[in-house]
Amino acid sequence: MKKIYFFLPVLISYILITACSVSPGYRIDGIVKDTSFEGKTVFLKDNYDRSKIYDSAQVIKGKFYFSDSANIASPYMRLLSLPAHESGSYELPIVIENGRITALVGENVCTSGTVLNDKLQDFLLGLDEFQDIIHEEKNFDEKRMMVRLSAFLKGYITTNANNIVGVYLYSIYQHLLTNEDKQMLLTDHVWLKEQVEK
Structure with missing residues:
Protein backbone atom coordinates (compact mmCIF):
# COMPACT_ATOMS: atom_id res chain seq x y z
CA MET A 1 0.00 0.00 0.00
CA LYS A 2 2.89 2.37 0.76
CA LYS A 3 4.18 1.85 -2.79
CA ILE A 4 0.87 3.01 -4.23
CA TYR A 5 0.88 6.19 -2.12
CA PHE A 6 4.46 6.90 -3.20
CA PHE A 7 3.77 6.19 -6.87
CA LEU A 8 0.54 8.22 -7.09
CA PRO A 9 2.14 11.69 -6.50
CA VAL A 10 4.93 10.84 -8.97
CA LEU A 11 2.35 9.84 -11.60
CA ILE A 12 0.26 12.98 -11.02
CA SER A 13 3.36 15.20 -11.25
CA TYR A 14 4.38 13.56 -14.53
CA ILE A 15 0.90 14.03 -16.01
CA LEU A 16 0.78 17.70 -14.97
CA ILE A 17 4.24 18.47 -16.34
CA THR A 18 3.49 16.71 -19.62
CA ALA A 19 0.07 18.33 -20.02
CA CYS A 20 1.30 21.84 -19.23
CA SER A 21 4.42 21.81 -21.37
CA VAL A 22 4.24 23.49 -24.78
CA SER A 23 5.83 21.85 -27.78
CA PRO A 24 8.59 23.85 -29.43
CA GLY A 25 7.61 25.89 -32.46
CA TYR A 26 4.37 27.49 -33.46
CA ARG A 27 1.36 26.87 -35.65
CA ILE A 28 -1.01 29.61 -36.78
CA ASP A 29 -4.45 28.32 -37.71
CA GLY A 30 -6.17 31.05 -39.70
CA ILE A 31 -9.88 31.32 -40.34
CA VAL A 32 -11.11 33.81 -42.95
CA LYS A 33 -14.84 34.59 -42.79
CA ASP A 34 -14.93 36.71 -45.95
CA THR A 35 -15.42 34.30 -48.87
CA SER A 36 -14.05 36.85 -51.37
CA PHE A 37 -10.57 36.05 -49.98
CA GLU A 38 -10.83 32.42 -51.15
CA GLY A 39 -7.69 31.53 -53.10
CA LYS A 40 -5.93 34.76 -52.04
CA THR A 41 -2.53 34.84 -50.41
CA VAL A 42 -1.94 35.70 -46.75
CA PHE A 43 1.49 37.13 -45.98
CA LEU A 44 3.49 36.94 -42.76
CA LYS A 45 5.35 40.26 -42.75
CA ASP A 46 7.73 42.23 -40.61
CA ASN A 47 5.78 44.53 -38.30
CA TYR A 48 8.02 47.52 -38.82
CA ASP A 49 9.13 47.01 -42.44
CA ARG A 50 6.03 45.79 -44.25
CA SER A 51 7.92 45.26 -47.49
CA LYS A 52 9.77 42.36 -45.79
CA ILE A 53 7.81 39.12 -46.27
CA TYR A 54 8.80 36.03 -44.26
CA ASP A 55 6.20 33.53 -45.43
CA SER A 56 2.93 33.19 -47.31
CA ALA A 57 -0.04 30.84 -47.40
CA GLN A 58 -3.12 30.50 -49.55
CA VAL A 59 -6.68 30.70 -48.24
CA ILE A 60 -8.30 27.36 -49.03
CA LYS A 61 -11.87 26.65 -47.90
CA GLY A 62 -11.69 29.68 -45.61
CA LYS A 63 -8.52 28.52 -43.83
CA PHE A 64 -4.78 29.06 -43.93
CA TYR A 65 -1.89 28.10 -41.73
CA PHE A 66 1.74 28.84 -40.96
CA SER A 67 4.04 26.70 -38.85
CA ASP A 68 7.61 26.18 -37.78
CA SER A 69 8.90 23.46 -35.46
CA ALA A 70 11.94 25.41 -34.22
CA ASN A 71 11.85 26.39 -30.55
CA ILE A 72 11.17 30.10 -30.03
CA ALA A 73 13.30 31.22 -27.09
CA SER A 74 12.32 34.89 -27.51
CA PRO A 75 8.85 35.64 -28.86
CA TYR A 76 8.68 38.25 -31.62
CA MET A 77 6.07 40.23 -33.55
CA ARG A 78 4.86 39.71 -37.10
CA LEU A 79 1.97 41.04 -39.17
CA LEU A 80 -0.61 38.86 -40.92
CA SER A 81 -1.62 40.66 -44.08
CA LEU A 82 -4.32 39.94 -46.64
CA PRO A 83 -3.92 42.31 -49.59
CA ALA A 84 -6.58 44.77 -50.63
CA HIS A 85 -9.34 43.82 -53.03
CA GLU A 86 -13.07 44.58 -53.30
CA SER A 87 -13.68 43.89 -49.58
CA GLY A 88 -10.69 45.90 -48.44
CA SER A 89 -7.57 44.58 -46.74
CA TYR A 90 -6.82 43.15 -43.33
CA GLU A 91 -3.69 43.48 -41.22
CA LEU A 92 -3.37 41.80 -37.88
CA PRO A 93 -0.40 41.98 -35.49
CA ILE A 94 0.50 38.59 -34.08
CA VAL A 95 3.02 37.33 -31.53
CA ILE A 96 5.11 34.42 -32.75
CA GLU A 97 5.71 32.21 -29.72
CA ASN A 98 5.71 28.49 -28.94
CA GLY A 99 2.20 27.08 -29.16
CA ARG A 100 -0.90 26.98 -31.30
CA ILE A 101 -2.29 30.35 -32.34
CA THR A 102 -5.70 31.00 -33.83
CA ALA A 103 -6.13 34.01 -36.12
CA LEU A 104 -9.65 35.03 -37.07
CA VAL A 105 -10.05 37.41 -40.00
CA GLY A 106 -13.47 38.82 -40.79
CA GLU A 107 -15.72 41.59 -39.55
CA ASN A 108 -13.67 41.30 -36.38
CA VAL A 109 -10.02 40.31 -36.43
CA CYS A 110 -8.40 38.64 -33.44
CA THR A 111 -5.70 36.27 -32.26
CA SER A 112 -5.83 33.82 -29.39
CA GLY A 113 -4.42 30.59 -28.06
CA THR A 114 -1.13 31.68 -26.49
CA VAL A 115 -0.39 33.86 -23.47
CA LEU A 116 1.10 36.81 -25.37
CA ASN A 117 -1.45 36.75 -28.18
CA ASP A 118 -4.19 36.83 -25.55
CA LYS A 119 -2.49 39.87 -23.96
CA LEU A 120 -2.24 41.57 -27.36
CA GLN A 121 -5.92 40.84 -28.01
CA ASP A 122 -6.85 42.27 -24.58
CA PHE A 123 -5.14 45.51 -25.61
CA LEU A 124 -6.85 45.64 -29.03
CA LEU A 125 -10.27 45.07 -27.46
CA GLY A 126 -9.51 47.71 -24.82
CA LEU A 127 -8.49 50.16 -27.55
CA ASP A 128 -11.78 49.55 -29.38
CA GLU A 129 -13.71 50.24 -26.16
CA PHE A 130 -11.65 53.38 -25.51
CA GLN A 131 -12.39 54.67 -29.03
CA ASP A 132 -16.12 53.97 -28.58
CA ILE A 133 -16.14 55.99 -25.34
CA ILE A 134 -14.34 58.90 -27.01
CA HIS A 135 -16.77 58.91 -29.95
CA GLU A 136 -19.73 59.06 -27.56
Missing part, protein backbone atom coordinates in the same frame (compact mmCIF):
# COMPACT_ATOMS: atom_id res chain seq x y z
CA GLU A 137 -18.42 62.08 -25.67
CA LYS A 138 -20.47 65.19 -26.29
CA ASN A 139 -17.91 67.76 -25.11
CA PHE A 140 -14.85 66.63 -27.03
CA ASP A 141 -11.66 68.22 -25.75
CA GLU A 142 -8.66 67.09 -27.82
CA LYS A 143 -6.03 67.93 -25.20
CA ARG A 144 -7.90 66.09 -22.43
CA MET A 145 -8.53 63.12 -24.77
CA MET A 146 -4.80 62.86 -25.62
CA VAL A 147 -3.90 62.78 -21.91
CA ARG A 148 -6.49 60.03 -21.34
CA LEU A 149 -5.20 58.09 -24.36
CA SER A 150 -1.64 58.37 -23.10
CA ALA A 151 -2.70 57.05 -19.67
CA PHE A 152 -4.59 54.19 -21.33
CA LEU A 153 -1.55 53.22 -23.45
CA LYS A 154 0.83 53.60 -20.51
CA GLY A 155 -1.31 51.17 -18.49
CA TYR A 156 -1.12 48.44 -21.13
CA ILE A 157 2.58 49.04 -21.80
CA THR A 158 3.33 48.87 -18.06
CA THR A 159 1.37 45.61 -17.75
CA ASN A 160 3.43 44.16 -20.61
CA ALA A 161 6.75 45.91 -19.92
CA ASN A 162 8.55 42.58 -19.52
CA ASN A 163 7.41 41.02 -22.81
CA ILE A 164 7.35 41.68 -26.55
CA VAL A 165 3.77 42.98 -26.45
CA GLY A 166 4.91 45.94 -24.34
CA VAL A 167 7.80 46.60 -26.74
CA TYR A 168 5.42 46.48 -29.71
CA LEU A 169 2.89 48.80 -28.08
CA TYR A 170 5.56 51.29 -27.10
CA SER A 171 7.13 51.24 -30.58
CA ILE A 172 3.84 51.63 -32.45
CA TYR A 173 2.08 54.10 -30.13
CA GLN A 174 4.89 56.15 -28.60
CA HIS A 175 3.86 59.20 -30.67
CA LEU A 176 0.57 59.20 -28.73
CA LEU A 177 2.22 59.13 -25.28
CA THR A 178 2.85 62.31 -23.35
CA ASN A 179 6.56 63.09 -22.87
CA GLU A 180 6.12 62.47 -19.15
CA ASP A 181 4.59 59.01 -19.73
CA LYS A 182 7.30 58.09 -22.26
CA GLN A 183 10.03 59.07 -19.83
CA MET A 184 8.39 57.25 -16.93
CA LEU A 185 8.00 54.02 -18.93
CA LEU A 186 11.64 53.95 -20.01
CA THR A 187 12.92 54.92 -16.55
CA ASP A 188 10.79 52.40 -14.64
CA HIS A 189 11.24 49.46 -17.03
CA VAL A 190 14.86 48.73 -17.90
CA TRP A 191 14.16 45.69 -20.12
CA LEU A 192 11.60 47.66 -22.12
CA LYS A 193 14.09 50.49 -22.60
CA GLU A 194 16.80 48.06 -23.77
CA GLN A 195 14.42 46.49 -26.31
CA VAL A 196 13.08 49.71 -27.81
CA GLU A 197 16.58 51.18 -28.12
CA LYS A 198 17.94 48.17 -30.07
Whole structure:
Protein backbone atom coordinates (compact mmCIF):
# COMPACT_ATOMS: atom_id res chain seq x y z
CA MET A 1 0.00 0.00 0.00
CA LYS A 2 2.89 2.37 0.76
CA LYS A 3 4.18 1.85 -2.79
CA ILE A 4 0.87 3.01 -4.23
CA TYR A 5 0.88 6.19 -2.12
CA PHE A 6 4.46 6.90 -3.20
CA PHE A 7 3.77 6.19 -6.87
CA LEU A 8 0.54 8.22 -7.09
CA PRO A 9 2.14 11.69 -6.50
CA VAL A 10 4.93 10.84 -8.97
CA LEU A 11 2.35 9.84 -11.60
CA ILE A 12 0.26 12.98 -11.02
CA SER A 13 3.36 15.20 -11.25
CA TYR A 14 4.38 13.56 -14.53
CA ILE A 15 0.90 14.03 -16.01
CA LEU A 16 0.78 17.70 -14.97
CA ILE A 17 4.24 18.47 -16.34
CA THR A 18 3.49 16.71 -19.62
CA ALA A 19 0.07 18.33 -20.02
CA CYS A 20 1.30 21.84 -19.23
CA SER A 21 4.42 21.81 -21.37
CA VAL A 22 4.24 23.49 -24.78
CA SER A 23 5.83 21.85 -27.78
CA PRO A 24 8.59 23.85 -29.43
CA GLY A 25 7.61 25.89 -32.46
CA TYR A 26 4.37 27.49 -33.46
CA ARG A 27 1.36 26.87 -35.65
CA ILE A 28 -1.01 29.61 -36.78
CA ASP A 29 -4.45 28.32 -37.71
CA GLY A 30 -6.17 31.05 -39.70
CA ILE A 31 -9.88 31.32 -40.34
CA VAL A 32 -11.11 33.81 -42.95
CA LYS A 33 -14.84 34.59 -42.79
CA ASP A 34 -14.93 36.71 -45.95
CA THR A 35 -15.42 34.30 -48.87
CA SER A 36 -14.05 36.85 -51.37
CA PHE A 37 -10.57 36.05 -49.98
CA GLU A 38 -10.83 32.42 -51.15
CA GLY A 39 -7.69 31.53 -53.10
CA LYS A 40 -5.93 34.76 -52.04
CA THR A 41 -2.53 34.84 -50.41
CA VAL A 42 -1.94 35.70 -46.75
CA PHE A 43 1.49 37.13 -45.98
CA LEU A 44 3.49 36.94 -42.76
CA LYS A 45 5.35 40.26 -42.75
CA ASP A 46 7.73 42.23 -40.61
CA ASN A 47 5.78 44.53 -38.30
CA TYR A 48 8.02 47.52 -38.82
CA ASP A 49 9.13 47.01 -42.44
CA ARG A 50 6.03 45.79 -44.25
CA SER A 51 7.92 45.26 -47.49
CA LYS A 52 9.77 42.36 -45.79
CA ILE A 53 7.81 39.12 -46.27
CA TYR A 54 8.80 36.03 -44.26
CA ASP A 55 6.20 33.53 -45.43
CA SER A 56 2.93 33.19 -47.31
CA ALA A 57 -0.04 30.84 -47.40
CA GLN A 58 -3.12 30.50 -49.55
CA VAL A 59 -6.68 30.70 -48.24
CA ILE A 60 -8.30 27.36 -49.03
CA LYS A 61 -11.87 26.65 -47.90
CA GLY A 62 -11.69 29.68 -45.61
CA LYS A 63 -8.52 28.52 -43.83
CA PHE A 64 -4.78 29.06 -43.93
CA TYR A 65 -1.89 28.10 -41.73
CA PHE A 66 1.74 28.84 -40.96
CA SER A 67 4.04 26.70 -38.85
CA ASP A 68 7.61 26.18 -37.78
CA SER A 69 8.90 23.46 -35.46
CA ALA A 70 11.94 25.41 -34.22
CA ASN A 71 11.85 26.39 -30.55
CA ILE A 72 11.17 30.10 -30.03
CA ALA A 73 13.30 31.22 -27.09
CA SER A 74 12.32 34.89 -27.51
CA PRO A 75 8.85 35.64 -28.86
CA TYR A 76 8.68 38.25 -31.62
CA MET A 77 6.07 40.23 -33.55
CA ARG A 78 4.86 39.71 -37.10
CA LEU A 79 1.97 41.04 -39.17
CA LEU A 80 -0.61 38.86 -40.92
CA SER A 81 -1.62 40.66 -44.08
CA LEU A 82 -4.32 39.94 -46.64
CA PRO A 83 -3.92 42.31 -49.59
CA ALA A 84 -6.58 44.77 -50.63
CA HIS A 85 -9.34 43.82 -53.03
CA GLU A 86 -13.07 44.58 -53.30
CA SER A 87 -13.68 43.89 -49.58
CA GLY A 88 -10.69 45.90 -48.44
CA SER A 89 -7.57 44.58 -46.74
CA TYR A 90 -6.82 43.15 -43.33
CA GLU A 91 -3.69 43.48 -41.22
CA LEU A 92 -3.37 41.80 -37.88
CA PRO A 93 -0.40 41.98 -35.49
CA ILE A 94 0.50 38.59 -34.08
CA VAL A 95 3.02 37.33 -31.53
CA ILE A 96 5.11 34.42 -32.75
CA GLU A 97 5.71 32.21 -29.72
CA ASN A 98 5.71 28.49 -28.94
CA GLY A 99 2.20 27.08 -29.16
CA ARG A 100 -0.90 26.98 -31.30
CA ILE A 101 -2.29 30.35 -32.34
CA THR A 102 -5.70 31.00 -33.83
CA ALA A 103 -6.13 34.01 -36.12
CA LEU A 104 -9.65 35.03 -37.07
CA VAL A 105 -10.05 37.41 -40.00
CA GLY A 106 -13.47 38.82 -40.79
CA GLU A 107 -15.72 41.59 -39.55
CA ASN A 108 -13.67 41.30 -36.38
CA VAL A 109 -10.02 40.31 -36.43
CA CYS A 110 -8.40 38.64 -33.44
CA THR A 111 -5.70 36.27 -32.26
CA SER A 112 -5.83 33.82 -29.39
CA GLY A 113 -4.42 30.59 -28.06
CA THR A 114 -1.13 31.68 -26.49
CA VAL A 115 -0.39 33.86 -23.47
CA LEU A 116 1.10 36.81 -25.37
CA ASN A 117 -1.45 36.75 -28.18
CA ASP A 118 -4.19 36.83 -25.55
CA LYS A 119 -2.49 39.87 -23.96
CA LEU A 120 -2.24 41.57 -27.36
CA GLN A 121 -5.92 40.84 -28.01
CA ASP A 122 -6.85 42.27 -24.58
CA PHE A 123 -5.14 45.51 -25.61
CA LEU A 124 -6.85 45.64 -29.03
CA LEU A 125 -10.27 45.07 -27.46
CA GLY A 126 -9.51 47.71 -24.82
CA LEU A 127 -8.49 50.16 -27.55
CA ASP A 128 -11.78 49.55 -29.38
CA GLU A 129 -13.71 50.24 -26.16
CA PHE A 130 -11.65 53.38 -25.51
CA GLN A 131 -12.39 54.67 -29.03
CA ASP A 132 -16.12 53.97 -28.58
CA ILE A 133 -16.14 55.99 -25.34
CA ILE A 134 -14.34 58.90 -27.01
CA HIS A 135 -16.77 58.91 -29.95
CA GLU A 136 -19.73 59.06 -27.56
CA GLU A 137 -18.42 62.08 -25.67
CA LYS A 138 -20.47 65.19 -26.29
CA ASN A 139 -17.91 67.76 -25.11
CA PHE A 140 -14.85 66.63 -27.03
CA ASP A 141 -11.66 68.22 -25.75
CA GLU A 142 -8.66 67.09 -27.82
CA LYS A 143 -6.03 67.93 -25.20
CA ARG A 144 -7.90 66.09 -22.43
CA MET A 145 -8.53 63.12 -24.77
CA MET A 146 -4.80 62.86 -25.62
CA VAL A 147 -3.90 62.78 -21.91
CA ARG A 148 -6.49 60.03 -21.34
CA LEU A 149 -5.20 58.09 -24.36
CA SER A 150 -1.64 58.37 -23.10
CA ALA A 151 -2.70 57.05 -19.67
CA PHE A 152 -4.59 54.19 -21.33
CA LEU A 153 -1.55 53.22 -23.45
CA LYS A 154 0.83 53.60 -20.51
CA GLY A 155 -1.31 51.17 -18.49
CA TYR A 156 -1.12 48.44 -21.13
CA ILE A 157 2.58 49.04 -21.80
CA THR A 158 3.33 48.87 -18.06
CA THR A 159 1.37 45.61 -17.75
CA ASN A 160 3.43 44.16 -20.61
CA ALA A 161 6.75 45.91 -19.92
CA ASN A 162 8.55 42.58 -19.52
CA ASN A 163 7.41 41.02 -22.81
CA ILE A 164 7.35 41.68 -26.55
CA VAL A 165 3.77 42.98 -26.45
CA GLY A 166 4.91 45.94 -24.34
CA VAL A 167 7.80 46.60 -26.74
CA TYR A 168 5.42 46.48 -29.71
CA LEU A 169 2.89 48.80 -28.08
CA TYR A 170 5.56 51.29 -27.10
CA SER A 171 7.13 51.24 -30.58
CA ILE A 172 3.84 51.63 -32.45
CA TYR A 173 2.08 54.10 -30.13
CA GLN A 174 4.89 56.15 -28.60
CA HIS A 175 3.86 59.20 -30.67
CA LEU A 176 0.57 59.20 -28.73
CA LEU A 177 2.22 59.13 -25.28
CA THR A 178 2.85 62.31 -23.35
CA ASN A 179 6.56 63.09 -22.87
CA GLU A 180 6.12 62.47 -19.15
CA ASP A 181 4.59 59.01 -19.73
CA LYS A 182 7.30 58.09 -22.26
CA GLN A 183 10.03 59.07 -19.83
CA MET A 184 8.39 57.25 -16.93
CA LEU A 185 8.00 54.02 -18.93
CA LEU A 186 11.64 53.95 -20.01
CA THR A 187 12.92 54.92 -16.55
CA ASP A 188 10.79 52.40 -14.64
CA HIS A 189 11.24 49.46 -17.03
CA VAL A 190 14.86 48.73 -17.90
CA TRP A 191 14.16 45.69 -20.12
CA LEU A 192 11.60 47.66 -22.12
CA LYS A 193 14.09 50.49 -22.60
CA GLU A 194 16.80 48.06 -23.77
CA GLN A 195 14.42 46.49 -26.31
CA VAL A 196 13.08 49.71 -27.81
CA GLU A 197 16.58 51.18 -28.12
CA LYS A 198 17.94 48.17 -30.07
